[in-house]
Amino acid sequence: MSAFAYLDHNATSPLRPAAFDAMVEALRAGGNPSSVHRAGRAARSRVDAARRHVAALIGALPAEIVFASGGTEANNMAIAGSGRQRVLASAVEHDSVLKSAPDAEIIPVDREGVVDLAALERLLVRHGEPALVSVMLANNETGVLQPIADVVRLARQAGALVHCDAVQAAGKVRVDLHGLGVDYLSLSAHKLGGPTGVGAMAIRSGAPFAPDRRGGGQESNRRAGTENVAGIAGFGAAAEASRDGLAVEGLRDRLERSLLAIAPDARAFGAGAPRLGNTSCISMPGVKAETQVMALDLAGLCVSAGAACSSGKVHRSAVLAAMGVEDAVAETAIRISFGWNTDSDDIERLIAAWRDLYTRVSQSDIRQARAA
Amino acid sequence: MNVLTQIRRNDQPIYLDYQATTPMDPRVLEAMMPYFTYKFGNPHSRSHSYGWEAEEGVEKARGQVAKLIGADEKEVIFTSGATESNNLAIRGIAEFYKDRKNHIVTTVTEHKCVLDTCRHLEQQGFEVTYLPVQKNGLIDLDALRAAVTDKTVVVSIMAVNNEIGVIQPLAEIGKICREKKAFFHTDAAQAAGKIPLDVEAMNIDLMSISGHKIYGPKGIGALYVRRKPRVRLVPLIVGGGQERGFRSGTLPTPLCVGLGEAAEIAMKEMDAESKRLAKLQARMLKGLNDKLTDIHVNGDLDHRIPGNLNIGFAYVEGESLMMGIKGLSVSSGSACTSASLEPSYVLRALGVEEDMAHTSLRIGLGRFTTEQEVDTAVDELVRHVNKLRAMSPLWEMAQEGVDIKSIEWAAH
Numbered sequence: 001m002s003a004f005a006y007l008d009h010n011a012t013s014p015l016r017p018a019a020f021d022a023m024v025e026a027l028r029a030g031g032n033p034s035s036v037h038r039a040g041r042a043a044r045s046r047v048d049a050a051r052r053h054v055a056a057l058i059g060a061l062p063a064e065i066v067f068a069s070g071g072t073e074a075n076n077m078a079i080a081g082s083g084r085q086r087v088l089a090s091a092v093e094h095d096s097v098l099k100s101a102p103d104a105e106i107i108p109v110d111r112e113g114v115v116d117l118a119a120l121e122r123l124l125v126r127h128g129e130p131a132l133v134s135v136m137l138a139n140n141e142t143g144v145l146q147p148i149a150d151v152v153r154l155a156r157q158a159g160a161l162v163h164c165d166a167v168q169a170a171g172k173v174r175v176d177l178h179g180l181g182v183d184y185l186s187l188s189a190h191k192l193g194g195p196t197g198v199g200a201m202a203i204r205s206g207a208p209f210a211p212d213r214r215g216g217g218q219e220s221n222r223r224a225g226t227e228n229v230a231g232i233a234g235f236g237a238a239a240e241a242s243r244d245g246l247a248v249e250g251l252r253d254r255l256e257r258s259l260l261a262i263a264p265d266a267r268a269f270g271a272g273a274p275r276l277g278n279t280s281c282i283s284m285p286g287v288k289a290e291t292q293v294m295a296l297d298l299a300g301l302c303v304s305a306g307a308a309c310s311s312g313k314v315h316r317s318a319v320l321a322a323m324g325v326e327d328a329v330a331e332t333a334i335r336i337s338f339g340w341n342t343d344s345d346d347i348e349r350l351i352a353a354w355r356d357l358y359t360r361v362s363q364s365d366i367r368q369a370r371a372a
Numbered sequence: 373m374n375v376l377t378q379i380r381r382n383d384q385p386i387y388l389d390y391q392a393t394t395p396m397d398p399r400v401l402e403a404m405m406p407y408f409t410y411k412f413g414n415p416h417s418r419s420h421s422y423g424w425e426a427e428e429g430v431e432k433a434r435g436q437v438a439k440l441i442g443a444d445e446k447e448v449i450f451t452s453g454a455t456e457s458n459n460l461a462i463r464g465i466a467e468f469y470k471d472r473k474n475h476i477v478t479t480v481t482e483h484k485c486v487l488d489t490c491r492h493l494e495q496q497g498f499e500v501t502y503l504p505v506q507k508n509g510l511i512d513l514d515a516l517r518a519a520v521t522d523k524t525v526v527v528s529i530m531a532v533n534n535e536i537g538v539i540q541p542l543a544e545i546g547k548i549c550r551e552k553k554a555f556f557h558t559d560a561a562q563a564a565g566k567i568p569l570d571v572e573a574m575n576i577d578l579m580s581i582s583g584h585k586i587y588g589p590k591g592i593g594a595l596y597v598r599r600k601p602r603v604r605l606v607p608l609i610v611g612g613g614q615e616r617g618f619r620s621g622t623l624p625t626p627l628c629v630g631l632g633e634a635a636e637i638a639m640k641e642m643d644a645e646s647k648r649l650a651k652l653q654a655r656m657l658k659g660l661n662d663k664l665t666d667i668h669v670n671g672d673l674d675h676r677i678p679g680n681l682n683i684g685f686a687y688v689e690g691e692s693l694m695m696g697i698k699g700l701s702v703s704s705g706s707a708c709t710s711a712s713l714e715p716s717y718v719l720r721a722l723g724v725e726e727d728m729a730h731t732s733l734r735i736g737l738g739r740f741t742t743e744q745e746v747d748t749a750v751d752e753l754v755r756h757v758n759k760l761r762a763m764s765p766l767w768e769m770a771q772e773g774v775d776i777k778s779i780e781w782a783a784h
Contacts, residue, residue, distance in 0.1 A: 006422060012414035012622065020408055027401055027589060032393035036694075037701035038385055040392070069452030069591065072611040072621035096611025096620060190622065195408070197452065197591045197624025212608070214492055215455040215485025224485055225455035226393065226584060228591020231624070293419040302413075302420035 005346035006302045009191070009339030010140050010168055010279060015234070016193035016340060022050075022237035023195060026230035033227050034216060043229045050236025057239040058166070058185060059176035060202045066222045067200050067232050071167040071188030072096040074201040075134075077223070078163045078184035081209045084132035088123050088160070090115045090146070091322035097134050097165055107135070112273035113144040113323045117154065124158035131160040137169035137180075141319040141335055142270035143279025145173070152181040161207065167191055167199075171242030172276050183207035189231065193340050194238030198231035241340075248338040249277030251347050255336065256280055258351045263358055269320060269333060278338040281320075284354070287361050289334050292354075296334075299353035301346075303336045385701045386745045390679055390736030391534050391562060392703060396630070397587035397739065403633040404589070407626035415623050416614060426625040433632025437594050440635040441560075441579060442570035446599060449615040450628050453593040454561035455485040456608070457580035458528075460619065461557045461595055462489045464605030465526050465578065466498055473525035477554070479503045479511055480721045482530050486559055490528075499523075507723050508672035509538040517548050524554040526578075531563030535705050535718040535734055536671030537680025539567060546575030555603060561585050561593075565638025566646070566677050571596055577603045581635075583627065587739055588634030592627035595619075645739065649678035652737050652746050656681060659750035664757055666770075670719055670732055684724065684732040685753075687767040688760045693733065696756040700749050703734050 006014065015023075031043030048062070055062045068074045075096040079087060087101035091109050098104065105123055108116045115135055124131065133155045135146050148164055155162045163184040166175050171192030177185055183204045190196040203209050203222070215224030256268045265285040284292055289305035296303055320330040336350065387395065407429055415430045417423025431445070438445040451457045466476060478490055480502045490500045501519045503511055511529065520527060527549050532539050542558060549556035557578035560569060564579075565586040571579060579596040583589050597603050597618060611620030638645075660667055666686035685693065690704045705716040715729040724732070737746070761767040766776055 004422070008414075008417060008420065008422070011417050011423075012412065014412040015408050023408065024401070027396050027404075030387075030393060030395040032389075032584075032590075035389055035392045035701070035703060037389065037703065039387060039389070039701050069456070070621045070624075073452070073609050075611065076609050076620075094611065095613070096609075099610035099613075099620070188622075190414075190624075195624065195626065196414075196622050197627045213455065213459055214488035215459070215483070224459075224488070225453045226582075226590055228452070228589075228627075230589060231591045231627070290419070297420045302417075302422055304417060304419050 004300050004302060005349050007336050007338060007342065007346060007350060008302045008304050009342070010335065010337035011304055012190045012196065013193045013339040014341060015195060016238050016241050018241045019194050019234040019238040023230045023234040026233040031229065033229060034218065046229055046233045047227050050232045050239075053236040053240040054187065054200055055202075057170060057175070057243055058187070058202060059178055061205060063220070064177065064202050064205055065200050066203060066219045067198065067227060067235075068223055069197055069228070070199040071165070071186050071191070072199075074186035074188070074199045075163075075165055076100045077201050077212060078186060079132065079134065080212045082132045082161050082163065082184065083208055083210050084130060084161060086129045086131040087134060088120065088131050089134040090136065092139050092144075092319045093134060093136055094140060094165060094167070097136070101134070104134070109322050111324050113139060113142050113270045113319065114273050115146055115151065117147065117150055120151065121154050124154060124160060131158070132163055133160050134163040134165070136165040136167075137175065138166070138173070138276045139270070139319060140168045141317060142281045143168070143276035143337075144270040145169070145274045145276065148180045148182065156181070168276065171239070172246045172278055174245060177202050177204060189235035189238060192238050192242045194235040195231045198228050198235045200235070246278050246338070246340065248342055251338060251342065251344060252277055252280050255347050255351060256282065259354055262355050267329065269323065269325065280336045281333055282336065283329055283332040284334070284358055285332060286365070287332055287357065289331055292334050292357060295357045296350070296353055299349075299356070301350050301353055303334050303350075305334055385699050386749055388700055388702045388735050388737065388741070388745075388749060390738035390741075391537070391585070391734060392736070393584045393590065394587045394738055395740060396589060397634065397637060399637060400588050400630050400633045404626040404630040407629050411625070413625070415625050416612065429625050430623055430628045433628045436632035436636045437581065440564060440569070440639045441581075441596060442572055443596050444599065447596055449595050449597060449618050450623055450631070451593045451595055451619055452591055454559065454580045454582035454585070457593045457595040458483065458485045458559050459489050460605065460608045461578040461580060462486065462526060462528055463493065464608065464618075465555055465557070465603065466493050467606040468604045469525045470498075473523050475499045475501070475521060475523040475525065477501045477503060477516065477519050477524055477527045479505060479529055481505050481509065481533055481718045482528065483534055483559055483561070486528055486530070505721055508675070509533060509536050509670075509718075509722055510672055510675060511540060511545075513541065513544055513548065516545060517552075520548065520552040520554050522553070524552065526555045526557050528557040528559070530559040531569065532560070532567065532677050533671070533718060534562050535716055536682045536722070537562070537676045538671045539563070539675045539677065542569075542574045542576065550575045562677070565635060565642065566679065568642070571598065583631040583634060586634045586638050589627050589630040592624060592631045594631065646678055649737055649741075652741055652743065653678045653681060655743065656735070656737070656746045656750060659747065660753060663750070663754045668728065670722060670724055679737045681735040681737075682719075682732055683735065684728045685757050686728065686731055687764045687770060688731050688757050690731050690733055692760055693756055696760065697752050699752055702736075704732065705734060
């Protein structure tokens with residue numbers, strides 16, 4: 001057993017060995033894909049091969065893939081590039097969506113974190129200005145999956161375009177650009193075992209797109225800047241390795257059953273909705289998330305108190321708030337997320353450490369109650 | 373140190389395109405390796421040691437980059453590359469100060485990503501002055517002084533040109549900008565790690581840096597943003613608020629570490645490496661001059677980085693020459709536009725005539741270039757130039773004393 005069990009794959013997933021090998025090879029080879037000489041052509045062919053693998057992962061054509069520096073940039077690009085001024089976004093979107101559309105009209109979610117389709121329909125018909133609807137495929141904190149096909153159907157009736165942030169879903173569940181019918185779809189390499197610093201946006205052929213980054217004509221004039229060849233090669237290899245998705249739902253269910261047996265008042269958020277098999281957002285009654293995270297870290301287990309973004313400021317989860325979870329409960333929720341290298345030992349270890357902490361805290365509560 | 377064997381196998385062409393991209397220094401790759409594997413955390417994860425370890429790597433790298441340009445580490449933000457840095461610097465500052473100022477000054481020989489950003493801002497209602505350059509590729513400081521007004525928000529002038537390698541007088545430009553209260557941005561993608569840069573002494577407010585031009589990885593760059601007096605920008609990429617809010621997105625730890633290491637190596641070896649490259653540059657030029665006539669170096673030879681030559685071989689078609697010299701990887705201009713056959717706008721800006729611009733090659737020398745490679749390159753160039761000239765009726769006429777420019781071409 002290793003010294004640590006890393007169970008924070010929704011923050012970043014360790015690099016897959018195949019991705020590492022592809023990157024080291026590309027880093028050693030060098031070359032600028034825009035150069036016409038042999039070194040340039042070799043780099044170009046690495047980028048092209050990766051483009052095919054990433055396209056295959058999401059059922060897209062290679063020409064529909066635009067590489068970017070990550071999921072955040074891809075989300076920004078889609079929203080700005082759609083050309084639509086009016087944006088409708090779900091309440092549980094990532095900040096890279098919400099902050100790039102500060103005037104977005106918010107689509108509420110229900111108690112399980114699923115978008116309210118009736119509310120979306122009302123927003124769409126409220127006035128005729130053509131909109132962009134941005135709804136994620138899977139939520140980063142709860143793993144809850146959204147009914148994208150229904151979102152697309154409603155959006156189409158109203159002449160709206162659809163952007164789908166699939167950063168957390170790709171490589172974990174099947175994603176199909178054309179099956180879903182979305183116009184723009186964002187991906188991040190490091191969430192599926194590829195490297196940080198690379199992501200992609202799929203633009204359905206025929207969807208409008210105005211590029212935002214100006215310079216050389218890379219990525220068929222859709223995103224300027226010398227391609228991150230090694231990062232892209234690593235992304236391609238990780239995409240190929242992730243094509244069958246993750247089969248960790250059994251581990252997750254076992255974990256949640258065990259934790260709920262230890263503390264019957266614990267709550268698994270979004271458990272009533274379809275969700276990713278790798279994510280559990282669960283509360284430990286009466287114990288602040290920060291305390292849990294630190295205690296688990298000391299026990300050699302990496303989990304998180306929410307999204308990893310920004311400066312480490314502790315603030316309440318907007319996702320849980322949107323689901324109507326009371327603050328006092330939300331601040332006791334941690335996120336546990338599995339990945340390609342998680343095994344049942346990790347789960348057993350987490351269950352044991354979680355039980356220890358819970359027992360310790362409850363006993364000290366009892367002692368305090370007796371003393372009082 | 374002989375890392376050459378790790379960089380180039382014998383069956384590969386000699387790489388002489390160091391302005392397009394540079395091979396990664398094996399020491400950089402070595403520094404990056406742990407961050408791909410066991411130190412893989414998200415540097416923004418604050419709740420566990422994987423995150424802290426990654427953050428430590430990122431912050432060390434930030435310090436290394438800052439040191440290279442005489443900045444404070446808090447003033448360095450990481451981006452996905454110099455294109456993004458240039459877009460962010462120019463657009464970000466123009467948009468932030470647009471209520472007070474609406475004018476931008478740049479030059480006609482900037483990289484395409486600067487020029488395209490300026491054109492976009494023109495469409496948004498900004499006024500842009502594109503300063504011409506002199507025949508040697510350098511700007512005229514009096515023309516700059518005359519162009520900057522109290523409406524000028526930013527002056528964007530590159531430190532070193534990507535095609536002809538000339539070094540602009542940064543300290544003098546910075547002084548003019550400071551006097552005239554305009555911000556000074558410089559695209560230092562080709563300069564950082566190659567010439568001494570000091571944001572304080574040169575009064576630079578914003579500076580763009582690229583990883584893969586300094587033997588670091590692709591997909592990473594940096595933007596220096598001055599804190600005192602504070603320079604403000606509207607961010608291009610929003611989201612998690614990383615990088616002081618200037619640039620959201622999970623930082624790619626291994627790439628940041630690679631850029632930092634590349635910056636430190638470049639700084640440590642700059643003096644010795646510049647001298648070594650200057651010798652190679654002189655050797656190449658002498659070799660060509662000894663064996664060929666009618667060749668011409670584009671751009672100033674003295675105010676130039678030693679790793680660049682841009683040479684016109686009269687009466688020879690640059691593209692044909694490139695096809696001929698299969699053993700050498702060189703280019704006819706910027707890599708971004710090298711797939712197009714248009715003559716370089718940089719060379720045209722120097723007043724190089726179109727027929728001569730078409731005969732020009734950019735030859736980039738760098739850390740792994742050896743004397744032997746230079747000699748081989750000279751031999752190959754001489755052989756092919758002579759061969760092509762032997763087939764050229766223009767060359768024949770010129771040898772017979774006909775003034776080519778006096779010929780009146782019949783219309784077809």
